[in-house]
Amino acid sequence: MADVGGIRHTVGMSIEVRPATVFDDVATIVGPKKPTSNVCFCLSYRLGSKENNELKGPERANRVKELCRQDPAPGVIAYLDDEPVGWAAVHPRRDTSFATNRRIPHVDDLDVWSLWCVRVRPGYRKQGIMHALVDGAVSYARERGAPAVEAYPVDNGGEKVDLTMAYVGTKALFEKAGFVQASETSSVLNGFPRVLMRLALT
Template sequence: MDKANQDNNLSFQPLNTSNFGDFEYLFGEKGACEGCWCMQCRLQADEFEVGRGEGNRLAMKALVESGKIPGILAYNNNEPVGWCSLGNREDFPRLPKSHESLLIDEQTWIVSCLFVRRGWRRRGVKRALLKHLIAYCRTKGAKVLESHQCNSDFSKYPDAFAWSGIEKAYEAVGFVKVDSVSEKRPIMRYYL
């Protein structure tokens, strides 16, 4: 067990119908960030805007009820403290494609969001979530994890704009930079 897990008593569960209430509790009334409910990258821009708030929450709930596992919840004891969204590239039509995306197939999974509850940020929860995600994806047959996150100079951004995590957290668990969408959004990969 890594240090973050020991210190924070973290455990992890895939999001499903039985723990959807924990996801709602974690995201709060505003859906984490302005009614997103972790649907921004999963919907086209106009669909996302129309559904902002309750519509996006219902879209995520329908996704879970369909049997898909759209992410992993992190818990401290029984309290949800973190979330990691994941899926295949086709699950995220709004994410930009890297030059290496030409090599992507169904065995490449995308990490689109790492959200940590206020009061638990900067305590190793994102790194612990990423470590768990690597192990989880390996058991599901994934060959590559790809992520689009903020660069390491986190001080330039409010917490809400670091929803995908920062480069430093990904580097700490073995992701490598393969491309950039912009100076602010490097694309990183972990080869399983």
């Protein structure tokens, strides 16, 4: 269940999904193994390409720390017995690169939220955490007034997706959460077409 204040979304008795306000927990899941690395922290879609490319090493971490202090938070984190085990990036589309992405169409003019990355730490997979993350991200967006949530997963038809590309999720994952396909896209990932899935919240 999700409480009205948006503090947590509980699945079963042990998985909780909370707003990503603790930087160290975000870093545990999506931070690079080397602090000097110029990748990940899930910034490539959250920021414009210019800023994303300019941020190097510790500057990336500092930018994420800033985002964790903002409202809304940059995403949600799943906790299993208080251990951070999963991450989902969800935020108003207008503040992401999807606002200008030419490969991902805009279905309409709604001020939708985008859900573009779902990641579970190795060793914690196949425990329902990914489904909990999607549900928790949707609850968080709903509590912050989002009219709808969009996702841009691959339509893999049940075929295996490379783990390095699996962060976008699959069409089947989002269908189980109640999303429906609203549009095709011209984006392809890991050889699979990406589709625009949407869940109306109002």
